Structures are given as C-alpha cells and as structure tokens.
Amino acid sequence: MAPMKHYILCSLIFLLALLLGGCASTGPKPAPHSRATEISMRATGYCKCKQCCGWKRTWYGKAVVKGTKQKKAIGVTASGTKAKPGTIAADTRKYPFGTVMYIPGYGYGRVEDRGSAIQGEHIDLFFKSHREALQWGSKTVPVKVFTPR
Numbered sequence: 001m002a003p004m005k006h007y008i009l010c011s012l013i014f015l016l017a018l019l020l021g022g023c024a025s026t027g028p029k030p031a032p033h034s035r036a037t038e039i040s041m042r043a044t045g046y047c048k049c050k051q052c053c054g055w056k057r058t059w060y061g062k063a064v065v066k067g068t069k070q071k072k073a074i075g076v077t078a079s080g081t082k083a084k085p086g087t088i089a090a091d092t093r094k095y096p097f098g099t100v101m102y103i104p105g106y107g108y109g110r111v112e113d114r115g116s117a118i119q120g121e122h123i124d125l126f127f128k129s130h131r132e133a134l135q136w137g138s139k140t141v142p143v144k145v146f147t148p149r
Contacts (some may be wrong), residue, residue: 028086028110030100030146041121041143043103045133048083048126054089077113089124091148102144106136 030036077083079097088101088109095101097112108123117122123143127133 009085013023018134022067028100028108030108034100034146036102036146037143038142038144039121040140041123042138043106043136043141043143044122044124044138045127045136046089046115046124047128047132047133079112081112083113083126085126085128086110087112087126089115089118089126091119091122095123100146102146104141 031130040148077087077089078092081087086107086109088099088103088111090099090113092111092114097111100108101111101123102108103123103125109125113121113124113126115124125133125136127136
C-alpha cells in the first residue's frame with residue numbers, strides 16, 4: 001500500500017473510533033443517580049517523584065518517607081491503589097476515599113490519596129510527570145463533588 005493511502009486509511013480509522021467511542025476523559029465517572037455539589041477548591045498538581053511526595057532514598061537505595069525510617073512504596077496511594085491520572089489526594093476527613101470529583105481542565109477523578117499538606121478545600125491532582133504537575137500549578141477552580149443519593 002502506498003504511504004499516502006496508508007496515512008489516509010489510518011486517519012479515517014482514528015476518526016471513526018473517535019466518533020463511535022467518544023473522547024474519554026481522565027478518571028472514573030460518577031455513579032448513576034449521584035448528586036453533584038459545586039465547591040470552589042484550590043487544586044494543585046503532583047506526580048510520584050520525591051520532590052512532590054516527600055520521599056528519599058537511603059544510602060543503600062531503599063525509598064523511605066523523608067525524615068523517618070518508614071518504607072515508602074513509590075507510586076502507591078494511601079488507599080493502596082497505584083497512582084494514575086484521575087487520582088486525587090484530598091482531606092479524607094471531608095472527602096473519603098472513593099469520592100468522585102470533576103475538575104475543569106483535568107476531568108473526572110477519584111479520591112485515593114491524602115497528604116499532610118492537603119487540608120480542607122484543597123485537592124492534589126496526579127499527573128504522569130513532574131513537568132505536567134508544574135504546568136498545572138496551583139489554581140482555584142469550581143469542583144463538582146459527586147455524592148450518592
């Protein structure tokens with residue numbers, strides 16, 4: 001097959017897949033019949049690096065929480081899941097693990113992590129790279145928090 005014909009065929013297949021499947025947004029969708037409450041929150045970005053998550057390596061290479069000897073599983077959330085796009089760190093006293101949120105410019109996510117600096121109306125959004133987390137930065141956004149009815 002000629003390169004141009006192959007390119008056109010691949011483009012058509014891609015467009016057809018988009019039309020039939022739609023564009024997936026980051027993270028989980030809320031449960032049917034859940035109610036959304038819009039709350040203004042400070043949203044920051046983080047990744048699994050030591051700068052974002054406060055871990056370091058010992059002289060023999062083991063990852064530990066900075067300032068302690070407690071082992072740190074890199075990329076694993078406080079709820080025990082693997083951090084991925086759509087993972088949200090929140091104050092779990094206000095938003096328990098499993099709470100689904102929609103963040104404009106980020107998409108849907110689920111609370112699966114927490115951090116000592118994440119309190120009140122502050123959430124931390126997981127990104128694959130440190131550069132992406134820095135690009136997001138810190139912003140106040142209207143977050144839709146979904147609760148079951």
